[in-house]
Amino acid sequence: MYRTLRLIMLIALLNLQQAFAQTPDSVIVAGIVKEATENSQLEKLAHELMDVIGPRLVGSPQMQQAHDWAVEKYKTWGITARNEKWGEWRGWERGVTHIDMVHPRVKSLEGMQLAWSPSTAGKSVTAELVIIPDVQDSIAFQQWLPQVKGKFVMISMNQPTGRPDYNWQEFATKESFEKMKKERTAQTEAWRKRISKTGMNNRTLAEALEKAGAVGIVMSNWSNGFGVNKIFGANTKKIPTIDIALEDYGLLYRLTESGNKPKITVRSDSKEKGTVPTFNTIAEIKGTEKPDEYVILSAHFDSWDGGTGATDNGTGTLVMMEAARILKKLYPNPKRTILVGHWGSEEQGLNGSRAFVEDHPEIVSNIQAVFNQDNGTGRVTSLAGQGFLHSYEYLGRWLSVVPANIKDPIETRFPGSPGTGGSDFASFVAAGAPAFSLSSLSWSYGSYTWHTNRDTYDKIVFDDVRSNAILAAIMAYMASEDPQKTKRDQIVLPVNPQTGKPGTWPAKRTPTRKGGVN
Incomplete structure (x- = not known):
């Protein structure tokens, strides 16, 4: 009887503990x-x-x-x-993009038009490629501009390697890896200066090429990984802007640079919706x-x-x-x-x-x-x-x-x-x-x-x-x-070392309520 009572009390205690443990x-x-x-x-x-x-x-x-x-x-x-x-x-609205190299040989290329890129108006456009030249200054660039008429213009640097750094780090010798990085850094800086000497930024360069009669802009915005490109928005208003995968962009760039005068055919079927x-x-x-x-x-x-x-x-x-x-x-x-x-x-x-x-x-x-x-x-x-x-x-x-x-x-x-x-x-x-x-x-x-x-x-x-x-x-x-309402007290921000003044809380910014239209 005593043991039975103890057992009942123990079970009751466990159930009580479990009840307390099961909070809402x-x-x-x-x-x-x-x-x-x-x-x-x-x-x-x-x-x-x-x-x-x-x-x-x-x-x-x-x-x-x-x-x-x-x-x-x-x-x-x-x-x-x-x-x-x-x-x-x-x-x-994005439509079908189709890009082919048709000279010096035939090859379908991996690429797509950028967001808000103009279309090719329901037809395919075939033209030769040219590369933004390394001119002396903006005056020389203006003198060169007429040469883009009827051409696709390549505006991106040709990447020296399509392998991400982690792949080089795994397989290359230390000397080879360091050499590649040094050459890439020099090439990147040289390309930055090349674009700077035109006197233009990405937006104004696109506008100038379009005005000079280019039939399209070709770029490649590599994202430092196998087969990966960033895809953002176009700066052109009348001609298509297309992004081509690093591998195919490099092919076109080398053929253009070596004087083989490659030609591509582009069709982009996007639609403007007002x-x-x-x-x-x-x-x-x-x-x-x-x-x-x-x-x-x-x-x-x-x-x-x-x-x-x-x-x-x-x-x-x-x-x-x-x-x-x-x-x-x-x-x-x-x-x-x-x-x-x-x-x-x-x-x-x-x-x-x-x-x-x-x-x-x-x-x-x-x-x-x-x-x-x-x-x-x-x-x-x-x-x-x-x-x-x-x-x-x-x-x-x-x-x-x-x-x-x-x-x-x-x-x-x-x-x-x-x-x-x-x-x-x-x-x-x-x-x-x-x-x-x-x-x-x-x-x-x-x-x-x-x-x-x-x-x-x-x-x-x-x-x-x-x-x-x-x-x-x-x-x-x-x-x-939570029974309590959260407090909104803000920290005192440290002094900004660039200005020497105390940091300030970020200010509210007005949204852009009408975008993409000029």
């Missing part, structure tokens, strides 16, 4: 991990956004398609969402106790269009959408309102988020926290306080419930210093709102996927994205539930 926070956190792991929607969302819709250049039909897709997707999860107009942009409206997509899970205080999950929605914008910033978009889906399922009645901001035109200067900050002072003044993710597919490894004096107190509290395998690799820096740009969190920091960047492991982001022709679905590391979605959901939940 731990139950929600466990649920978030379980839902993200066992019912992940990331792969499906990634396929629909990156493969079906594709890149999301501001002003393109694909950007509008993505906005509408997101609104409908949120509706299926029971989340209210809307497209909120903030400006307008030059409308443009001036079109631009939007942010805003999703909302309304707060119950403090609906006028806000936790914001943030990621820019637009991309460049060399690839499909998979890691810049498709992965950040996926993180915030998946976090919102999970929260709506497990935490449908948050204490504070949870917003998800999918910002437009981040790539042209944080325009969507700056417009939101400018248009919604009533929200910005009541932000509990903003969590932004925008630097690739990797798991989060860094979180800084952005110069908010007390950020350690509340971010530390919220991080304390994050599972160790996600939390422990994160390096924290408090209070840190305010970010001045780089991504949309800076728009909120400039307005004095506590906004934080969930900064990620590289996965060779800078060379291989950031603004490149290889930023595609296959570069997504879904285990890392899943980890980030769990982190974002937990941080949003904790920020919403």
Whole structure:
């Protein structure tokens, strides 16, 4: 009888301990991990956004398609969402680009027109190539300019090697590697001087070549990795600007330099769409106790269009959408309102988020926290306080419930210093709102996927994205539930050694609300 009583008391004690251990926070956190792991929607969302819709250049039909897709997707999860107009942009749609060398032999070339490049008006243009010459000065360049009439003009340096440095480091002798780097540095400086002596910059050079009768501009913006080029925007208004892969650009350059007079045929079928409206997509899970205080999950929605914008910033978009889906399922009645901001035109200067900050002072003044993710597919490894004096107190509290395998690799820096740009969190920091960047492991982001022709679905590391979605959901939940409102006290910034004056908090900047039109 005594033993039985002891056993009953022991079981009751264990049950009591277990009840105390199962706090509301731990139950929600466990649920978030379980839902993200066992019912992940990331792969499906990634396929629909990156493969079906594709890149999301501001002003393109694909950007509008993505906005509408997101609104409908949120509706299926029971989340209210809307497209909120903030400006307008030059409308443009990429078409087929086909580039062939037709002399001295036939070869199809790897390349594409740049964003907003003019088309070839439904026909193929065939012409010889010339290289920007090494002239004495701008007067000599003006004297040379008539020679571009009817020609494609090559305006990029011919890279001495298509092998990234890590490949040389692995296989070359030390002497050979050092020799290559020295020669490349000298060649790069010589090319910089060559362009400088024309008296022009990238924009004015393109305008001068176009005015002088060139039929197109050919360039190669290598990204220091095998097969990778950066793809940005064209500076021409009437003739196409095309980027050609390093390997094929080098071939054309050498043939031109050796007097073999190569010719290429180019067809680019882009379409001008006039001036079109631009939007942010805003999703909302309304707060119950403090609906006028806000936790914001943030990621820019637009991309460049060399690839499909998979890691810049498709992965950040996926993180915030998946976090919102999970929260709506497990935490449908948050204490504070949870917003998800999918910002437009981040790539042209944080325009969507700056417009939101400018248009919604009533929200910005009541932000509990903003969590932004925008630097690739990797798991989060860094979180800084952005110069908010007390950020350690509340971010530390919220991080304390994050599972160790996600939390422990994160390096924290408090209070840190305010970010001045780089991504949309800076728009909120400039307005004095506590906004934080969930900064990620590289996965060779800078060379291989950031603004490149290889930023595609296959570069997504879904285990890392899943980890980030769990982190974002937990941080949003904790920020919403926190009894205390976050403090906005700012650090005293150190003296700027260049000016000798105390540092100042970054100022709010006005967005460009009408872009790409002159």
